[in-house]
Amino acid sequence: MRGTAVKGLLYRLSQRLTQTRYWLTAQVAKALLALLRRLPMDTALDFADRTARRLGPLVGRHKVALDNLRHAYPEKSEDEIKAIALDMWGNMARLAAEYIFLDAIFDYDPYASKPGRVEVSGEQLFAKIATENKPHIIFTGHLGNFELLPIAGATFGMKVTALFRPPNNPYIADYIFSTRRAIMGDLLASRAGASFALARILDNNGTIGVLVDQKFINGTPTTFFGRACETSPLLPKLVRQYDCDVYPARCIRLPGNRYRLEIEDKLELPRDAEGSVDVPATAQLLNDVVERWVREHPGQWMWFHKRWMLSKGRRRRGLKSLTRN
Numbered sequence: 001m002r003g004t005a006v007k008g009l010l011y012r013l014s015q016r017l018t019q020t021r022y023w024l025t026a027q028v029a030k031a032l033l034a035l036l037r038r039l040p041m042d043t044a045l046d047f048a049d050r051t052a053r054r055l056g057p058l059v060g061r062h063k064v065a066l067d068n069l070r071h072a073y074p075e076k077s078e079d080e081i082k083a084i085a086l087d088m089w090g091n092m093a094r095l096a097a098e099y100i101f102l103d104a105i106f107d108y109d110p111y112a113s114k115p116g117r118v119e120v121s122g123e124q125l126f127a128k129i130a131t132e133n134k135p136h137i138i139f140t141g142h143l144g145n146f147e148l149l150p151i152a153g154a155t156f157g158m159k160v161t162a163l164f165r166p167p168n169n170p171y172i173a174d175y176i177f178s179t180r181r182a183i184m185g186d187l188l189a190s191r192a193g194a195s196f197a198l199a200r201i202l203d204n205n206g207t208i209g210v211l212v213d214q215k216f217i218n219g220t221p222t223t224f225f226g227r228a229c230e231t232s233p234l235l236p237k238l239v240r241q242y243d244c245d246v247y248p249a250r251c252i253r254l255p256g257n258r259y260r261l262e263i264e265d266k267l268e269l270p271r272d273a274e275g276s277v278d279v280p281a282t283a284q285l286l287n288d289v290v291e292r293w294v295r296e297h298p299g300q301w302m303w304f305h306k307r308w309m310l311s312k313g314r315r316r317r318g319l320k321s322l323t324r325n
Contacts, residue, residue, distance in 0.1 A: 026171030029096075037100045042257050048097040049090040056089030061304035068303045072225040087299025091144070091253065098145055105259070106151045118148065119254075122263035125247065126156040135202035135244040137235060138263070141213035141290040142302045144251035145259060150209055152261050161201050162209040163194060195234055202242045209249075210235050212286045213301075218311045220283040225291055229308045236282035239269060243277065248289050253300055 036044040056062055065088060069081045076084075098105060107116035110123060120126070129136050130153075138153070138160070140146050153160040198208050212235060219230035239246055249263040267289075270281035294301045 022169045023171055026169055033097070033100050036097050041101045041104055044101070045094050045097050045257050048093040052089040052093030053086045056086065056092075062089075064306060065303035068305075068308070069298075071227060071308075072303075073298075084298045085303065088301065088303050091300050092302060094253075095145055095147075098147070102147065102151070105145075106148055106155075108152065108155060108261075110155075117257065118152075118259050118261065120152060120261045122249075123156070125263045125265070126153060126158065129153075129207060129245075129247070130157040134205050135242050136207040136247065137202075137239060137244055138207065138209045138247045138249050139212045139235060139286060139289075140209070140249050140251075141211060141293060142305075143290075143293055143297065144253045144300050146211070146251050148251050148259060148261055149249050153207070153209070158207055160207045160209050161198070163198065163211070195238075198234075198238060199241070202238060202244060208238075213290045213307070214305065215307050215309055220280050222280070222284045222287050224287045224307060225294075227308050228310060229287075230310060231283040231287055233279055233283060235286065236277065236279040239282060240277035240279055250293050252297060 036048065039047065062085065065085045066081060069076075069084055073081065073084075106118055108118040108120055109116065110120075129138075138149070140149055150160050150162045201208055212232065213224075214232070216230050216232035220233045220236070222229055222231040224231075235246075238244075245266045246269065247263055247266050249261070252260045252262065254260055267285065270278040270285060272278045
């Protein structure tokens with residue numbers, strides 16, 4: 001009994017320490033963002049980029065990023081690998097700083113005589129989706145400032161509900177959620193019951209936006225950059241159920257703190273012998289699209305993410321049959 005009581009006490013103490021660490025981290029992060037907000041936007045974004053390029057290599061995840069890059073680009077030199085990793089840290093720092101400037105950054109006006117910070121490729125597709133009375137799914141990856149995509153959709157009259165995975169730190173999660181919701185419309189946290197909420201949206205001919213490039217424990221076996229990984233089956237299963245149109249969309253950073261938002265033609269989805277959407281093949285297709293994007297702009301993706309970490313049973317088997325040579 002005493003041992004159980006001690007374990008319970010240690011567990012509660014550990015939880016309190018974790019919450020305290022989360023709170024302190026969030027306060028520091030918010031203080032830094034508040035200081036950046038006092039600067040002109042371009043100055044703040046460039047400062048965040050330069051600072052992250054110096055500090056990024058000092059954190060543990062930098063080794064993860066370098067290892068992932070070496071596997072993804074065996075043909076590249078070590079200097080090229082390190083350069084991409086530094087670009088990645090700069091991109092991630094810009095993304096964090098851009099949360100406080102989102103309302104000023106998104107200046108797209110389809111009737112403007114000259115381009116602003118944001119340009120859009122595929123305006124006709126955005127407008128088409130907005131007017132169609134049927135369900136749609138738009139997917140993207142953690143590239144550039146992907147947060148601008150739901151704002152673009154709203155500009156064209158689309159009613160988009162964006163599924164997002166909140167950070168582990170609940171205080172930072174609350175801050176990001178409040179910042180996003182103020183300008184992005186409907187948001188849905190990726191938690192238990194999210195799939196039912198998304199199904200209701202599609203039932204009502206709504207549009208959902210989904211990030212598809214994160215690891216998913218016990219997910220569908222797939223490959224990414226030729227390496228075995230697991231991908232969420234949620235989007236393919238929803239597509240199979242509703243047989244809705246699926247559109248790829250992404251954000252590309254341009255020089256001078258500018259952005260290009262692109263939406264591509266709807267995907268032709270793989271189907272099984274019965275004519276239904278093939279869930280595993282669709283999950284792989286999503287990975288292939290994101291890989292194409294990442295190869296075009298490797299410094300704009302989050303290489304420190306443990307995308308290739310497999311679930312315990314699959315780690316043992318290695319998913320060798322899936323890995324491309």
